[in-house]
Amino acid sequence: DIVMTQSPDSLAVSLGERATITCKSSQSVLYSSNNKNYLAWYQQKPGQPPKLLIYWASTRESGVPDRFSGSGSGTDFTLTISSLQAEDVAVYYCQQYYSTLHTFGQGTKLEIK
Amino acid sequence: EVQLLESGGGLVEPGGGSLRLSCAASGFTFSSYSMSWVRQAPGKGLEWVSLINESGGNRFYADSVKGRFTISRDNSKNTLYLQMNSLRAEDTAIYYCAKMLLTGPLDYWGQGTLVTVSS
Numbered sequence: 422d423i424v425m426t427q428s429p430d431s432l433a434v435s436l437g438e439r440a441t442i443t444c445k446s447s448q449s450v451l452y453s454s455n456n457k458n459y460l461a462w463y464q465q466k467p468g469q470p471p472k473l474l475i476y477w478a479s480t481r482e483s484g485v486p487d488r489f490s491g492s493g494s495g496t497d498f499t500l501t502i503s504s505l506q507a508e509d510v511a512v513y514y515c516q517q518y519y520s521t522l523h524t525f526g527q528g529t530k531l532e533i534k
Numbered sequence: 535e536v537q538l539l540e541s542g543g544g545l546v547e548p549g550g551g552s553l554r555l556s557c558a559a560s561g562f563t564f565s566s567y568s569m570s571w572v573r574q575a576p577g578k579g580l581e582w583v584s585l586i587n588e589s590g591g592n593r594f595y596a597d598s599v600k601g602r603f604t605i606s607r608d609n610s611k612n613t614l615y616l617q618m619n620s621l622r623a624e625d626t627a628i629y630y631c632a633k634m635l636l637t638g639p640l641d642y643w644g645q646g647t648l649v650t651v652s653s
């Protein structure tokens with residue numbers, strides 16, 4: 422199985438500041454035939470199901486604010502929130518869908534400082 | 535509007551109990567999309583459980599449930615299922631069904647159904 426490891430486990434950022442979460446996979450999730458990274462990011466707020474933010478490592482889902490961006494390739498990925506808003510308080514998860522077992526990272530809890 | 539409505543959760547005793555979860559889908563062409571189950575133990579992170587392709591011919595499972603859980607679908611009823619046998623305390627979780635976009639990311643999720651395995 423591909424193991425996904427996020428860092429940090431929790432993060433406190435001031436409003437308007439940048440938040441950065443990293444995700445590392447135990448093997449590459451870059452599919453060479455189409456040059457796509459099989460990596461997604463989700464946001465989960467308390468009491469709600471997760472929401473898809475980004476897929477193919479850097480493609481924003483429709484309706485997701487452009488302050489959210491994804492980057493990286495191979496085994497190392499980053500989710501960046503360029504200017505933190507109060508409504509961004511949540512737990513963020515990465516997920517790989519390269520293998521047939523679509524594993525998640527352990528999650529990163531984002532709070533306001 | 536895409537809607538996914540899970541049902542069938544509840545309290546079951548460990549060591550042999552079974553449950554069958556259902557997920558009724560609407561607002562999209564169900565037979566054209568792969569579907570997944572994801573669970574979340576109380577206060578914990580997300581755990582991918584299983585996926586099934588559009589026709590039901592391909593099914594995959596997390597190691598933690600392989601041999602005990604069976605995913606299936608009825609495209610004539612727009613419904614996804616998860617048959618859970620030999621339930622254990624560690625299977626206690628909210629179970630979400632989710633629609634797969636393209637080859638893997640989950641773009642729509644249900645609200646979940648709670649499964650509690652306890653004596």
